[in-house]
Amino acid sequence: MTPTEFRHLVRKNDYQKSTAGICPGFAQANLLVLPKVDAYDFLLFAQRNPKPIPILEVTEVGSRKLSRLGVDTDIAKDFPKYRIYRDGQLINEYLTIENYWREDLVSFLIGCSFSFEDLLIQSGIEIRHITENVNVPMFNTNIPLHPAGKFSGNVVVSMRPIKSSKIATAVSVTNRLPAVHGAPIQIGNPEEIGIFDLTNPDFGDAVTINNDEIPVFWACGVTPQAAVMASKPSFAMTHSPGHMLVTNLSNKELIV
Amino acid sequence: MTPTEFRHLVRKNDYQKSTAGICPGFAQANLLVLPKVDAYDFLLFAQRNPKPIPILEVTEVGSRKLSRLGVDTDIAKDFPKYRIYRDGQLINEYLTIENYWREDLVSFLIGCSFSFEDLLIQSGIEIRHITENVNVPMFNTNIPLHPAGKFSGNVVVSMRPIKSSKIATAVSVTNRLPAVHGAPIQIGNPEEIGIFDLTNPDFGDAVTINNDEIPVFWACGVTPQAAVMASKPSFAMTHSPGHMLVTNLSNKELIV
Numbered sequence: 001m002t003p004t005e006f007r008h009l010v011r012k013n014d015y016q017k018s019t020a021g022i023c024p025g026f027a028q029a030n031l032l033v034l035p036k037v038d039a040y041d042f043l044l045f046a047q048r049n050p051k052p053i054p055i056l057e058v059t060e061v062g063s064r065k066l067s068r069l070g071v072d073t074d075i076a077k078d079f080p081k082y083r084i085y086r087d088g089q090l091i092n093e094y095l096t097i098e099n100y101w102r103e104d105l106v107s108f109l110i111g112c113s114f115s116f117e118d119l120l121i122q123s124g125i126e127i128r129h130i131t132e133n134v135n136v137p138m139f140n141t142n143i144p145l146h147p148a149g150k151f152s153g154n155v156v157v158s159m160r161p162i163k164s165s166k167i168a169t170a171v172s173v174t175n176r177l178p179a180v181h182g183a184p185i186q187i188g189n190p191e192e193i194g195i196f197d198l199t200n201p202d203f204g205d206a207v208t209i210n211n212d213e214i215p216v217f218w219a220c221g222v223t224p225q226a227a228v229m230a231s232k233p234s235f236a237m238t239h240s241p242g243h244m245l246v247t248n249l250s251n252k253e254l255i256v
Numbered sequence: 257m258t259p260t261e262f263r264h265l266v267r268k269n270d271y272q273k274s275t276a277g278i279c280p281g282f283a284q285a286n287l288l289v290l291p292k293v294d295a296y297d298f299l300l301f302a303q304r305n306p307k308p309i310p311i312l313e314v315t316e317v318g319s320r321k322l323s324r325l326g327v328d329t330d331i332a333k334d335f336p337k338y339r340i341y342r343d344g345q346l347i348n349e350y351l352t353i354e355n356y357w358r359e360d361l362v363s364f365l366i367g368c369s370f371s372f373e374d375l376l377i378q379s380g381i382e383i384r385h386i387t388e389n390v391n392v393p394m395f396n397t398n399i400p401l402h403p404a405g406k407f408s409g410n411v412v413v414s415m416r417p418i419k420s421s422k423i424a425t426a427v428s429v430t431n432r433l434p435a436v437h438g439a440p441i442q443i444g445n446p447e448e449i450g451i452f453d454l455t456n457p458d459f460g461d462a463v464t465i466n467n468d469e470i471p472v473f474w475a476c477g478v479t480p481q482a483a484v485m486a487s488k489p490s491f492a493m494t495h496s497p498g499h500m501l502v503t504n505l506s507n508k509e510l511i512v
Contacts, residue, residue, distance in 0.1 A: 040296035044314055047299065058300055178512075256434075256512060 018135040018242035024118035028244035030110040030221030033237040039106040041149025048146040052223035054111040062103040070248035081240035088232030111180035128207040135204035135242035142194030153227035161213035203241040274391040274498035280374035284500035286366040286477030289493040295362040297405025304402040308475035310367040318359040326504035337496035344488030367436035384463040391498035393457035398450030409483035417469035442473040459497040
């Protein structure tokens with residue numbers, strides 16, 4: 001299935017699950033939609049925190065269309081699941097946000113680590129949440145973001161258990177893709193970044209960690225949602241964690 | 257001399273020339289100061305054009321202080337020379353812009369290719385404008401920038417003549433420093449990018465090109481000034497081309 005075909009499936013609500021493993025080789029994107037009045041603060045926040053918030057594309061005000069990431073795209077319909085936040089409070093999850101669209105909204109499309117999982121698999125690394133057919137485990141950390149205007153908060157990470165003999169490979173493969181979070185930000189010491197129970201993720205699902213594996217943590221595009229909860233802008237719409245936009249942008253175009 | 261000592265010299269107006277070759281090993285920065293009302297459009301413009309406009313730091317509104325690039329810094333005094341533009345028209349050059357400062361101004365500090373000249377010299381490459389003790393030659397091109405809001409225009413490039421046998425080295429050395437423009441955007445065919453007379457640069461000075469040398473073009477941090485001239489924001493202040501801020505940021509911290 002091509003990314004465009006997959007988005008058409010999503011647009012009809014015929015796919016509502018996590019997008020890990022979908023359309024290997026193509027970049028996936030996180031979403032944050034904000035009123036224009038908050039857009040400068042957030043764009044500066046992203047500029048100051050490029051590892052957790054690598055911007056892939058920013059729309060024109062009011063537009064639901066993209067250009068770099070795929071022309072046949074509707075931001076309000078092409079993610080499998082959305083969340084709406086008011087004053088930092090999660091209101092609910094939705095299959096479409098068409099009915100909540102406003103002419104003053106700006107959409108930020110942010111790199112997602114699902115994009116590089118295909119390259120890890122090609123390097124002989126098992127991606128546990130794909131094998132176990134669940135959502136990737138994601139955790140809040142104690143690592144503060146550089147604040148900008150009204151936005152602040154802590155980094156959110158995704159976790160993948162990796163065999164000790166494969167960690168160097170995982171680092172070097174992902175280091176070449178800074179636009180989708182790049183190299184891990186921590187390896188092997190969850191307590192140091194404020195994570196005390198790997199069986200109880202803040203977002204997504206727990207996965208098996210075998211005895212010969214070390215937990216490896218990558219910066220995660222759910223970070224803007226944690227910042228929304230901490231910073232309480234009046235209105236924000238996001239994807240639901242793990243439920244990404246599958247873009248037409250090839251990973252190869254992102255490799256440094 | 258340390259970067260801090262050099263900035264103190266500049267602050268007393270005791271240095272008013274191009275900063276090429278000053279404080280080898282430390283990053284240098286271009287400047288664009290805009291009213292807050294234009295800051296979102298420009299930050300988005302930079303996000304869409306990271307090669308010519310790599311943002312190193314953005315100040316708080318009204319502040320003349322930096323943090324990442326050096327704490328003992330005064331944006332209004334620490335560049336050897338400034339320019340002021342009104343409605344896209346160059347008004348004049350100034351040794352300080354203290355008297356023109358306003359509480360609604362935001363400063364964008366942008367990577368400069370002077371930063372990597374030290375690494376090129378260490379790789380056995382002569383930097384002709386340093387040898388000839390003149391400003392680097394810079395040219396307007398016909399390469400369009402991705403527009404954002406009120407900002408549009410064409411890329412400006414700096415030119416260095418490089419021996420054919422050293423061009424691959426020049427590419428690989430600078431490719432590792434995307435924060436200061438990275439690899440060249442064109443090698444050896446100036447007409448293709450709209451440059452027809454290498455002896456008559458649009459900014460800076462002409463340099464000798466020997467028979468065994470090819471002109472190599474890097475994206476240049478004067479690009480925002482060309483965009484200001486094309487886009488005509490009501491007010492903008494910049495450095496004078498070639499007259500940069502010498503920062504405390506080591507090039508080593510920028511290497512990818």
